[in-house]
């Protein structure tokens with residue numbers, strides 16, 4: 001059992017110390033974590049900060065295109081980025097299940113480290129607890145993040161106007177589809193691949209156009225449909241999107257065909273939805289398309305005067321309401 | 335979906351745009367590599383008759399053509415989008 | 422391959438159908454007629470909602486949803502039986518749609534939250550995997566569905582028997598489409614002028630199965646695929662038959678459906694199953710509308726094997742699912758629609774399944790309702 005997480009790893013004694021030194025400090029000990037203080041002390045350059053937290057409980061822990069480690073970094077980094085902030089610092093809270101293979105833990109932590117480097121954020125504080133077998137599902141992660149507000153962004157739905165454009169930075173639904181296919185064991189080759197990746201560069205690349213950007217979101221749980229409905233709920237305007245403009249990856253599409261999924265309801269983890277004035281839409285698309293994470297960026301629709309309504313123009317030119325999904329994502333029959 | 339492999343135990347592999355996954359073939363007669371099949375709940379339930387499918391596509395295309403001529407829209411098919419379109 | 426999916430989702434051809442359907446609508450109006458077409462199958466219901474096909478129909482053509490959603494017609498007593506089995510420690514393997522269907526008191530989702538082992542499957546084959554991985558536990562597969570789904574489930578049973586696996590059984594509630602259609606068409610209260618016949622079910626049973634409706638009852642029949650152009654073409658074909666007063670069976674889905682259907686699947690089903698009377702939620706008992714395991718396979722029948730006695734169960738008396746399933750009312754005409762009954766808290770099965778009429782209408786057409 002030496003290669004597994006043991007209850008003793010969380011007991012505060014020698015085993016705990018070993019785990020923290022070897023697995024955490026070894027990876028994240030360059031900054032404030034080096035001496036394991038009770039709290040990290042941070043120097044701010046800016047007077048406005050953004051602060052967010054998120055917990056990650058994905059099953060399976062590893063899936064095509066990523067694992068819970070990079071997801072935990074990207075999720076929090078992206079929440080900061082879409083708020084118009086430059087992500088700076090992260091906390092890392094781990095809840096480990098007794099019996100979790102250390103090899104899995106190491107792969108996950110390696111991913112955390114790599115993702116944090118890519119996102120230019122430092123993991124500056126953390127915590128590790130071990131729970132009895134059966135009390136959690138392998139490994140849960142909580143990350144909180146602090147970012148410094150990028151000057152110029154004044155994101156607010158109250159600034160949205162008729163004719164504004166809706167842009168997306170890449171294919172939709174890849175993460176949810178990848179997790180679903182891994183969880184159900186579909187054994188697909190070239191199946192869906194999670195898009196778990198940061199969107200902070202996409203945000204930073206358009207910072208000088210911030211004045212004309214009204215709103216940004218990453219379509220995670222509930223997919224694009226949920227984000228668009230949040231954008232229009234209770235507003236005096238609506239949104240109209242066109243099916244033919246929506247980008248999807250082939251593997252994700254194949255799974256959707258196989259299961260009858262509506263990809264508008266499926267989560268992405270590295271995609272940005274942005275609402276902006278028409279005058280800057282083309283410039284934003286050009287900047288995004290020059291970045292690897294934005295090559296598939298598209299304009300997908302516009303703001304309309306149909307208050308509170310999200311309408312899809314379907315592939316054949318029909319119309320329908322885009323509603324929020326209810327309940328869990330399940331394969332259906334017949 | 336097109337059958338691209340059939341294993342010894344009779345299980346097949348189908349392909350859709352490069353994505354491949356296993357499918358059971360025992361509900362169709364004489365499955366062959368290259369056959370297009372309709373899949374339900376992990377089983378191929380019938381073969382697709384390609385000649386019929388092509389004829390139907392041609393019919394729909396000719397109706398589209400009539401529509402374009404009647405409405406005076408440019409008689410060109412839209413260039414295929416970079417990504418597949420779907421709803 | 423994309424060709425055989427996206428080729429059937431093209432805008433220009435759809436626009437052509439918009440024009441011809443409008444013209445047909447004018448002709449109907451001139452004759453002072455309005456027609457009622459029924460899409461029998463839940464997958465048609467879904468596709469119609471998802472692609473916004475109602476948009477293409479003139480006022481004189483109305484489209485009603487039929488009984489073709491398998492979970493919608495399943496009795497609450499069936500869910501109760503599954504919950505009882507889960508309570509006995511058996512692994513319940515089920516298609517995802519069944520999870521939230523209300524039984525008399527609770528649903529399988531609630532049974533799972535209470536500790537029951539309920540596993541969601543995409544394919545019946547998952548039941549075999551579960552049985553192999555848990556040799557000490559009984560696996561009960563919730564065998565619901567129409568002919569399309571019955572064939573794969575029976576194929577799974579065939580594999581179970583060939584591989585001598587002995588801890589899988591089926592809790593059957595198989596339903597056959599033709600007897601239900603016969604009952605609906607014979608009901609004088611229901612006006613159905615044309616049937617948009619299912620794609621996948623017809624692949625199994627064959628297009629000839631619909632001939633009696635055209636020949637004896639004068640109902641127009643078109644077998645159509647699930648792609649939007651197939652559906653539009655089918656609706657146009659049905660209307661044309663009615664305009665010309667020439668009802669017949671037109672198999673427009675010849676690329677998949679044969680007149681006689683899939684013989685191989687039919688043989689397998691006959692080997693294992695027998696027709697029996699079946700009870701349909703909302704429609705009542707319809708003679709010979711179900712399929713049950715033949716007596717020689719009783720040990721694979723969960724009812725025999727585990728000695729349970731399913732009852733019809735109790736339906737929420739205010740739910741109008743029966744009327745919706747018969748196409749007598751549109752979901753929005755149910756007083757509970759969207760108010761007490763909501764996809765997040767469904768009172769009736771029609772609001773549960775993504776293909777249920779109520780759920781489909783709620784999800785895609787709410788604004789219009």
Ligand code: SF4
Nearest residue numbers: 741742755762769779
């Ligand atoms: S809206 Fe709900 S209660 Fe009314 S018929 Fe539909 S499922 Fe039943």
